[in-house]
Amino acid sequence: MLQAALRPPSKPLATHQNPLTKAHSDRRSPASPVDDRQQADLGDYLVVSPYNTLPHLLDLRALEESQRLLAKSLTVLQSVREDYATAPYSQSFNWDAVLDRLKSLLELSQYQWKRQHFYIVVFRSQVPPTTDRTHLGALDQKSHVEATKSGGLLKYWFGLPDENGRNVATCIWRNFADARPASVGPGHRDAMRATINMYTEWKLERLRFEIDDGARAWSITPWEQMTDPDGS
8 A cells, every 4th residue: 555645535335334533544633532442343354444345344354363463452553743754653653552452452362472573564655735646545445455355464554644745654464475465466556656656755664563472562673584485
């Protein structure tokens, strides 16, 4: 997904009528109430992005228990500073709140969390005021459906552009192997062509999100390719 300042998505076709929240994007007013835990009880599917129609929902049945718990915890992810488009990624979101939510779910489920890591992609961008954001929005939704089919996209979040047209979008993946095929589909190829033609500048960051035993601590560091065959 190459999101950088979109209109709200189209009216949901099915599944539920829950409002979108700041935990999936920054399009709502900061004064709007946020209760992301209401969105975590959707049976086998979970809203993990600003898009809440069925093709965009995460199928929890495809995940291991630890991944399901983290995906549910990430429904509370929010930006914590207005300059998130340019600020350090690890300082731009409420990671401690995500871990608190995870620890609560671990206690409820009696699941023993072991240290593990996840793969993060950060897309920083700048678009000129004349950019056709409707077209970018359509491309973003198409590429998000492709990414969702991988089964390993645990979270997709994007913000609003600042006064200079800068923005950030981020994907949190189960592992690197899931992200690779999702980045080569026709929707992503179209989005990449749009990036070249419509963006003033853009930059990708690849990060490692590690959560310690018992979810006692977390770290976000630059991604270094692992030696495992699946790239995880």
